[in-house]
Amino acid sequence: MANVTLGGTPVETTGNLPKVGDKAPKFKLTGTDLEDKTNDDFNGYRLILNVFPSVDTGTCAQSIRTFNEKASGLENTKVLCISKDLPFAMGRFCGAEGIENVVSLSDYKxxxxxxxxxxxxxxxxxETLLSxxxxxxxxxxxxxxxxxxxEIADEPNYDSALKSLA
Known part of the structure; x- marks a missing residue:
């Protein structure tokens, strides 16, 4: 399990991320249209999974904005923004912010x-949210x-993630 912090307080996750070079685990998530989305819906695309606790926090919202901006220039790549937020919340946020270059998905089910x-x-x-x-x-x-x-309050390293696609 990974050990991360929330405001400096240690918290644990249920396991560890897949390793570089491994096959990504299959997934089934819910889109803002309430339809199931799986890996197969994105066949042929490179994927950036931007995973976070909740769109209702500043850092999570900023990660969506940042990837939305950067995604517009990426060839053959989809950015999937994933949380346990209800699809309605993700749809409302993206609509209000004019976010159109990412796919919002939920693990709430x-x-x-x-x-x-x-x-x-x-x-x-x-506890039970996504890190x-x-x-x-x-x-x-x-x-x-x-x-x-x-540290959960920190933003991810966008540049390193994007460089992995080069």
Missing amino acids: TGNFGKDYGLTFKTGAF RCIVVIDTDGTVLYTEQVS
């Missing part, structure tokens, strides 16, 4: 995404890059 990727909080105030992580996946499903942000 089963929590299996967080378990399979080893990034669900096991302890602390955010802040970036996972970059190639078109063949191979993990190219991962980042488990060590």
Whole structure:
């Protein structure tokens, strides 16, 4: 399990992120249209999984804005913004912010995404929510890059994630 902090207080996750070079675990998440979305819906695309606790926090909202801006210039790449927020909240936020270059997905139904990727909080105030992580996946499903942000309030390293696609 990964050890990260929330405001300096240690918290644990249920496991560890997939390793670079591994095949990414399959997933089934819910889109803002309330339809199921799986890895297969994104076949042939490189994926940046921008995972976070809740769109209702400043750092999470900023990560969506930043990836929305950067995603517009990425070829053959989809940015998937994933949390346990209800699809309605994600849709409302993206609509209000004019965010159109990312795909919002929710793990609220089963929590299996967080378990399979080893990034669900096991302890602390955010217990059962998803920790802040970036996972970059190639078109063949191979993990190219991962980042488990060590302090939940911090933003991920956008540049390193994007460089993994070069």
